[in-house]
Amino acid sequence: MKQRGCSDTSACAMSQSENNEMEPQLSWYLALSAVLFTIGVTGVIIKRNIIAMFMCIELMLNSVNLTFVAFSSFFQDVTGQLFVFIVMTVAAAEAAVGLGIIIAIFRNRESLDVDEASILKL
Secondary structure: OOOOOOOOHHHHHHHHHHHHHHOOOHHHHHHHHHHHHHHHHHHHHHOOEHHHHHHHHHHHHHHHHHHHHHHHHHOOOOHHHHHHHHHHHHHHHHHHHHHHHHHHHHHHHOOOEHHHHOOOOO
8 A cells, every 4th residue: 555645665665664663652541541540649648638539539540542443453452442432431420429429518618628527527
């Protein structure tokens, strides 16, 4: 299969190999996913605000989604993309329920500090 503008097959093969070298490798995606997941875990451990913790949990879910898509692309299989769809669906439901709980806690306590919300008394 010839590329447009290639009259010589060796020139086409050379430009095709240059294109493959410029594509990000699987390890780059996995490294980015690991960094994002680490930032999310660190945020959940360090932060005391419920909203910030919630955002860090979403960041961790998105890093897992990036890993699923990277492996799906690497193995030329759609199973990883189906898992991403399921994770995004669960994350949307989690966001709706989680924000409802956060609003209920804020209405009762007028604070979003995790230490104050750890006591289950109203």
